[in-house]
Amino acid sequence: MSIATTERRGTARLKELLAPLGVAGATGAVFAFVGVVDPNQPGHYPTCPFLWITGLYCPGCGTLRTIHALAHLDPVTALGMNPLAVATIPFLLFWWGRWVVRAWQGRPRRTTLAHPAWLWAFIALIMVYWVVRNLPFGAFLAP
Known part of the structure; x- marks a missing residue:
């Protein structure tokens, strides 16, 4: 294998890694910003439109x-605010990691995130969570 071929493969790998690394950078920036600008203090962020209206x-x-x-390494408080968001993070990390590995290996991007049945199940879970957190017996799910 020639040096030029090796260099082209390396350049192609770096180009493929730009997207997942960009997502990681943007996610890190969001975590850093929200970690510094406290959402518990009024006036920093807008109110949820759905909460405001309904x-x-x-x-x-x-x-x-x-x-x-x-961001402040307090998972207990995080679970108290939105347990579904906390439970979703490992899955997002898995899919991001799979994306990085596929990009590094030069394998083509998948056009589907997961099997449609899993996506529909997740949507159903979100809908049930939405309803239950607003009922008296689901008050423990409210932020």
Whole structure:
């Protein structure tokens, strides 16, 4: 194998890694910003539009405070703010890691994130979570 071929493969790998590394950089920037700018203090972030209009919690309510707690290495508080967001993080890390490995190996990108049945199950879980966190017996899920 010639040096030019090796250099082309290395350049191609770096180009393929730019997207997942960009996502990691953007995610790190969000975690750093939310870790510094406390969402528990009023006036830093806008109110959730769904909460503001209806008075009910959406599935994402409490996620900024969850990120802030995780940025400060406080998983117990993070779970209290939005347990679904905390439970989703390992799956997101897995998919991101799989993306990095495929890019490094030069394998083509997958056009599907997961089997459609898993995606529909996740959507159903979000809907159930949305309803239950707004019912009296699900108050422990509210931020």
